[in-house]
Amino acid sequence: xxxxxxxxxxxxxxxxxxAVPAHWVPGEPLVTHVMNxxxxxxxxxxxxxxEVFGQALPHIRDERLRQDVIGFIGQEAxxxxxxxxxxxHLAAQGMNPQPFIDQVxxxxxxxxxxxxxxxxxxxxxxxxxxxLIAAIEHFTAVLGRWVxxxxxxxxGADPTMVDLLRWHGAEEVEHxxxxxxxxxxxxxRWSRRVRAMVVAGPVLGxxxxxxxxxxxxxxxxxPGGPRLRxxxxxxxxxxxxxxxxxxxxxxxxxxxxxxxSADGGTEAAVAYLATSPAARAAAR
Amino acid sequence: MFGLLxxxxxxxxxxxxxxxxxxxxxxxxxxxxxxxxxxRRLEAVDVVSLTLASGSDLPPWEPGCHLDVRLPxxxxxxxxxxxxxxxxxxxxxxxxxxxxxxxxVHSSVRIxxxxxxxxxxxxxxxxxxxxxxxxxxxIGITPLLPMLRAxxxxxxxxxxxxxxxMPFLDELADLRDRVRVLTxxxxxxxxxSSAPAGASVYACGPPPMLDAVRAAWSGPVHFERFSxxxxxxxxxxxxxxxxxxxxxxxxxxxxxxxxxxxxxPETVYSCGQGFCGTCRVRVLSTDDTFLPCTERATGxxxxxx
Numbered sequence: 001x002x003x004x005x006x007x008x009x010x011x012x013x014x015x016x017x018x019a020v021p022a023h024w025v026p027g028e029p030l031v032t033h034v035m036n037x038x039x040x041x042x043x044x045x046x047x048x049x050x051e052v053f054g055q056a057l058p059h060i061r062d063e064r065l066r067q068d069v070i071g072f073i074g075q076e077a078x079x080x081x082x083x084x085x086x087x088x089h090l091a092a093q094g095m096n097p098q099p100f101i102d103q104v105x106x107x108x109x110x111x112x113x114x115x116x117x118x119x120x121x122x123x124x125x126x127x128x129x130x131x132l133i134a135a136i137e138h139f140t141a142v143l144g145r146w147v148x149x150x151x152x153x154x155x156g157a158d159p160t161m162v163d164l165l166r167w168h169g170a171e172e173v174e175h176x177x178x179x180x181x182x183x184x185x186x187x188x189r190w191s192r193r194v195r196a197m198v199v200a201g202p203v204l205g206x207x208x209x210x211x212x213x214x215x216x217x218x219x220x221x222x223p224g225g226p227r228l229r230x231x232x233x234x235x236x237x238x239x240x241x242x243x244x245x246x247x248x249x250x251x252x253x254x255x256x257x258x259x260x261s262a263d264g265g266t267e268a269a270v271a272y273l274a275t276s277p278a279a280r281a282a283a284r
Numbered sequence: 285m286f287g288l289l290x291x292x293x294x295x296x297x298x299x300x301x302x303x304x305x306x307x308x309x310x311x312x313x314x315x316x317x318x319x320x321x322x323x324r325r326l327e328a329v330d331v332v333s334l335t336l337a338s339g340s341d342l343p344p345w346e347p348g349c350h351l352d353v354r355l356p357x358x359x360x361x362x363x364x365x366x367x368x369x370x371x372x373x374x375x376x377x378x379x380x381x382x383x384x385x386x387x388x389v390h391s392s393v394r395i396x397x398x399x400x401x402x403x404x405x406x407x408x409x410x411x412x413x414x415x416x417x418x419x420x421x422x423i424g425i426t427p428l429l430p431m432l433r434a435x436x437x438x439x440x441x442x443x444x445x446x447x448x449x450m451p452f453l454d455e456l457a458d459l460r461d462r463v464r465v466l467t468x469x470x471x472x473x474x475x476x477s478s479a480p481a482g483a484s485v486y487a488c489g490p491p492p493m494l495d496a497v498r499a500a501w502s503g504p505v506h507f508e509r510f511s512x513x514x515x516x517x518x519x520x521x522x523x524x525x526x527x528x529x530x531x532x533x534x535x536x537x538x539x540x541x542x543x544x545x546x547x548x549p550e551t552v553y554s555c556g557q558g559f560c561g562t563c564r565v566r567v568l569s570t571d572d573t574f575l576p577c578t579e580r581a582t583g584x585x586x587x588x589x
Contacts, residue, residue, distance in 0.1 A: 005349065007407040009509065012559040050552070050562055058550035062313035063402065074554025077562045103286045111286075111293045117300070124300035124307065132296075186310055192303065199292055210285065267411045274484060274504035283495065284510045284557050 006266060008071025008175050010078045013278040015164055017089035022221065024158035029223035030230045031155075031239045033215035035165065037208050039087040040097050040215075041104050045136075046080035048108035049073075049179075052129050059123075059186055065178075072178040075171045082164060094220045100211060127187040131196035134179040135253070138197070138260065139204055141176035142249040143241060144169030145265045148272055151238045159277075167276045170269035177260040190256050201250045317343070321397045322374065327451035331423060332390055333366070333378040336399060341372045347430035348408035351377060351401040356392055361385045364427035364488075365404060366452070369434070375404075378451055380423040383514070408508045410434060410486065417441065417479040419497055421489020425452055427508075428488055432459065441466060441475050443489065472500035512556040512577070515539060522584040523576070527568055531584065540576035548589070553577060565589055 025031045050073050060066045090097050112132075115125055147169040152162045183193065209226075216226050235242040252258065273279045323335035346369060350362045367376030379389045393399065410416070410431050416438040418428040425442060429452055432440045440459075443466045444450035456463045464478065475497065479485065484504040487497045494507050518536045523544065525532065534543040541563055544551050553563035558578035566588035567574050574585055 005346070005405045006409065007405050009407070010555045010560045011509070012555070012557070054552035054562075057552060059310060061310050063315045064405075065313070070554050073552060073562050074560040077554065077560045081561070107286055107289060111289060115297070120304045120307070121301050124303040125297065127303065128296045128300050185313075187307075189303075189306070192299070195299065199296075203289065203292065266409075270409055270411045270506075271484075271504065274506045280498060280505060282509070283491075283498075284555070284559070 006174055008068055008075060008178070010071070010074030011167070011171070011273075011279050011282040012284045013078065013082060013167060013282050015082060015085055015160055015278060017085055017092075017160065020086075020089060020158045020160050022090075022093045022095075022219075023223075024161045025152070025239065026156045028155065028234065028239065029216065029219065029221070030212065030226050031234045033219070033226070034208060034212045034231070034240055035161075036086075036090060036215055037211035038165075038168075039083045039090060040100050040211055041207060043080045043084040043087060044101065044104045044108045046076040046083075048112060049076045049133055050080070051113075052126065052133060053182070055126055056130060056182060056186060060182070062185055065181055065185055068175070068178045069182055072175045075175055079168050079171070082168065086161070086164065095215070095218055097215075097218075100214050104207075127183070128192065128196070130179070130183045130186060131192045132200055134183040134193065135197040135200035136204065137172070137176060137179040138249070138253050139200070139246075140172040141260060141263065141265070142246065144172035144176070145263070145268070146241045146245075148173070148265070148268050155237070155239055163276055163278050166272055167278050170272045170276070170279075173265040173269035176263065176265075180260050194254055197250065197253050205246075315402045317401050317403075319375070319399050319401055321393060321395050321399055324393070324395050327378055328453075329449050330381040330390075331378055331449075331451040332381075333376055333451070334389070334393065334399075335367070336375045336377070336401070337373055342375060343404060344372065345369055345375075345404035346406065347410050347434045348427050349404035349406040350408075350427070351375060351403045352405070353377070354400045354402075355385055355388050356397075357388055359385045359388065364408075366426040366429045369430055375401075378423065378426050380451075408486070408488070408506065412484055414438060415480050415483040417476070417483045417485045419443070419475055419485060419487040419489070419493075421487075421493040422449065423451065424487075424489035424493075425450070426488075428486060429455070431486060432456075432462065438462065439478065440464070441478070443467070443470055443475065443493065472496035476501055512539075518580055519582065521581045523581070524584055524586040525589040527586060529589070534580075539578065540574075540580070544576055544589075551576075 023029050023032050053069055053073050057069060087097055112129060117125055147165045212226050216223055231240060234240040319336040319338050321334050322337045325333050327333045345365055350364045352360055352362055354360050363377035363379060365375055366378050367374060379386050381387055381390045408427055414435055414437055416435045418432055418438060418440045420428045420442045422444050428440060432438050440463045442463060446467055482503050485501050486506045487494050488508060491510060498505050515537055520536050521534050523532050523534060523540050532543045532547055534540045541553055554560045556577045558575055563576050564573050568586040568588050574587060
């Protein structure tokens with residue numbers, strides 16, 4: 001199938017967290033908490049995407065891209081609430097993530113939020129943030145492709161959590177070109193795109209490391225500190241993405257000729273959504 | 285600790301100030317495809333097919349793709365492509381008369397008429413090696429017709445009220461050993477009785493049929509999700525955009541979102557069905573919020589817009 005033709009729309013999914021154990025990858029607290037980072041970071045991050053894309057909407061002069069952006073906004077909004085449910089479940093299990101979430105919230109709402117600026121600069125601030133979102137979306141698509149294939153079932157991971165991650169990953173793969181296309185449509189300067197990646201890559205890595213450390217430190221079961229050795233071992237087993245693979249993916253984003261459609265993955269995403277319990281139950 | 289990111293944000297702000305120089309205006313992108321109706325046929329009771337062409341090669345498409353068709357009145361509707369993807373010169377769509385838009389196609393679109401479309405795009409792609417089982421209900425046959433041809437071992441179960449209401453039965457004659465025709469209202473069990481275990485089911489048809497098939501089949505199910513149902517008999521009301529702002533009337537056959545978008549085309553929204561929450565706004569004078577895509581009010585509601 002050709003890649004850029006897919007219509008995007010949010011799916012009305014629901015997840016029941018009640019039976020999901022604290023260490024939902026059994027015996028793998030580090031893997032569990034690295035992925036739990038998504039529940040702490042994404043709700044605020046994706047609400048910020050919705051906010052910034054909403055500000056970009058009036059500037060779009062391409063009907064098809066406008067439809068893509070509208071579909072993207074809905075998908076991101078549903079992702080945010082789905083991960084919020086998982087974050088609330090963490091809290092219900094005696095691990096209060098609020099102090100960490102408050103910092104994430106400050107990052108997106110204050111540091112990267114709306115600023116009182118002269119109109120021309122305010123527009124550039126919008127473009128600057130769109131470039132950051134395009135860079136972040138490159139990683140969400142990379143991670144989406146990864147999670148669709150990761151051997152999580154054979155590690156005994158909880159099926160509800162696996163469905164959340166794969167449904168989300170599949171939609172990230174589905175809409176992987178939208179943020180890039182939006183940035184290219186409204187600005188497209190290569191220097192800004194590369195600069196955004198140089199910032200977004202390391203900051204995302206730092207955020208995941210900090211969050212995993214925070215979660216390990218605040219886990220009532222006291223699994224001990226995160227060790228690089230454990231992360232490497234998990235990556236070798238395919239339970240975490242490997243650092244070299246992420247660095248290669250970062251590199252791939254840099255050439256002026258890059259377009260996310262070339263990365264593929266739509267078939268796998270569409271095939272997963274046809275089997276996902278959450279996506280199948282969503283009639284709308 | 286997050287304070288470490290302050291200088292990073294400051295750098296982005298600095299680049300924003302610098303970026304004003306070198307800013308270029310955004311060029312408009314025209315997605316319209318002007319076509320002409322070159323053939324029109326009655327395919328079944330209340331079903332007409334249109335063949336469209338432009339005189340040159342058309343954008344390629346795959347089974348499951350649809351066109352966004354702008355009708356003479358300005359209404360826009362999506363119709364699945366049901367012709368041959370290898371034919372680059374023409375597109376074919378088929379329309380059953382069910383509502384205002386399709387009635388227009390039946391009554392006022394003639395051979396030789398111009399018609400503007402956008403697309404093709406897909407919300408229903410055919411993936412994987414199969415086995416594929418296609419389940420069509422009535423006019424739901426349209427996307428599945430090219431899918432059946434594209435999937436050499438694919439199998440079609442075609443359901444309809446009666447044979448004379450089912451379009452394209454004649455075109456399926458040469459595929460007789462891969463097609464089962466069921467009339468009346470067959471059960472999901474009956475529809476799926478010949479599907480091999482593990483098959484990917486592609487279903488297109490009326491919502492009750494889709495619900496039944498999704499519930500009955502444990503393997504992969506592909507279906508097009510429902511768009512918002514039309515509003516037919518709501519009570520009219522008004523929304524006001526801020527205290528002292530303009531008042532927008534909402535008629536009984538539209539949502540507040542539709543009305544809002546008329547005056548504020550940049551309104552943020554997505555699902556149109558009340559679950560994504562992106563159009564939610566605060567109501568002035570109360571602490572409530574209002575969801576313009578599905579909620580209705582009585583009298584006037586003043587929104588924080």
